[in-house]
Amino acid sequence: MPKLAVVMTPDRVADVCGPDARQLLDDRFEVSWAGADLSPAAVEKLVVGCDVVLTSWGTPQLEKAWWSGGAGPKVVAHAAGSVKKLIDPAILEQGVAVFSAGPRIAWSVGEYCLASMLTLVRRLSRFDQAVRQGGWKQSTFRGGELAGQSVGILGASSTARALITLLKPFGCDVLVYDPYLSDERAKQLGVRIASLEEALRCRFVSIHVPDVPETRGLVTRKLIEQLPDQAIVVNSSRGPAIDQEALLEQCLDGRLFAALDVYDPEPPEFGPEVLAASNLLLTPHIAGDTTEGHLALAGYVLADVVKWLDDGIRGPSFVDPAVWSIAA
The missing domain is CATH 3.40.50.720 (NAD(P)-binding Rossmann-like Domain)
Structure with a gap:
């Protein structure tokens, strides 16, 4: 033996x-x-x-x-x-x-990303907050749907592939930015290859890049400012991949929604305004932890x-x- x-x-x-x-x-x-x-x-x-x-x-x-x-x-x-x-x-x-066992953990991360997208697009945090404060249905806002929407994915990693599989029943138009993704592999995954700018024009954006020099600061302030209004950003990969300060500013202005499971640095130190924002879903690096x-x-x-x-x-x-x- x-x-x-x-x-x-x-x-x-x-x-x-x-x-x-x-x-x-x-x-x-x-x-x-x-x-x-x-x-x-x-x-x-x-x-x-x-x-x-x-x-x-x-x-x-x-x-x-x-x-x-x-x-x-x-x-x-x-x-x-x-x-x-x-x-x-x-x-x-x-x-x-x-x-x-990274590919097995990837499935857990994929479920987290899907859950985050649905939570934010349906505005569940805001409805939860309203009920807790004694309110009921709100006439000032309404939740949306994931089905049929465009989803931009940065990086074709194992976590991204898990999310792509989970998105199939929703009929989303999935665009993937990854310099290493071949046309053949994209066809197998059922996605379209896109530039970074094209992927960031989607209603939903999910980040799945490794922490290497080429990906640090990948999503800049300028790119964040060009995201469509009410876009939903999910980052379950690494904090340095995105300009965190710029993203939070746009969320606090009410223009964007974000789910963050990773930060730069970790653990983060946020003020009361960030912690109270219902358009932010903040979790402590647990996307793969089930x-x-x-x-x-x-x-x-x-x-x-x-x-x-x-x-x-x-x-x-x-x-x-x-x-x-x-x-x-």
């Missing part, structure tokens, strides 16, 4: 390892479990000499020195999102296969690890070294 080291605390195991994952671990691997101590020395003792390492949030960075002389594991399975802070890219050059989603993470990557070990199949959680530089 392949040797597998679970390099996460017992609390994290309970968070990301559901019954299916535990059964797969029992059936297919000789497992070593970490305790509460995740010091470099304790982790090195677990990792060196094993075939597979299973990691998650809280796992310290894996040292490339542990792979010297071929002693490191051949597979890293990350039951969480980005692996960029977990491993040095030099480890990939050792022929190590890396798997990430009970069902977390419990599925270890099983998601382990299923692909087994296929890789048995038949060399690259499943959806496989991290392609060729796209490391633009990955989230």
Whole structure:
């Protein structure tokens, strides 16, 4: 049996390892479990000499020195999102296969984005506020609909693809800005390729770009000012992708609506005017954080690890070294 080291605390195991994952671990691997101590020395003792390492949030960075002389594991399975802070890219050059549960988390993020769009377009926060203040139906405003509307998506990442799937029943005209999106792939997704400016002319805009130098400040003050009146902006990717100050100004003026799950910096420090604005939906970086989603993470990557070990199949959680530089 392949040797597998679970390099996460017992609390994290309970968070990301559901019954299916535990059964797969029992059936297919000789497992070593970490305790509460995740010091470099304790982790090195677990990792060196094993075939597979299973990691998650809280796992310290894996040292490339542990792979010297071929002693490191051949597979890293990350039951969480980005692996960029977990491993040095030099480890990939050792022929190590890396798997990430990012695509599973993407579905949770997609649901968040859809829920945010519907909440804001129906003006649910304003109606909720009115009822709490003793009011009833309002004659001064009315909610709208998502169906048939134009949706601009920035970045064709896994979270964007999840949202695109969820939008299909609504019959939206989906425009995607992504310099790396091919015509063939766009056709498969059922979307139209657009420039950044074209995507930002849509009634709904959802941001799904990684945090790389090219995307920081991508949505400038000028572009925000050119958004159509009553546009709805959702940012579940990274705070620096958009001029947050300019966006908030436009929302406080009542021209735009926004759902923000990420900020620059985090956590944000907002004044009472922002916190009271009913056209702002503010959440604490939880778009990908669901009970069902977390419990599925270890099983998601382990299923692909087994296929890789048995038949060399690259499943959806496989991290392609060729796209490391633009990955989230």
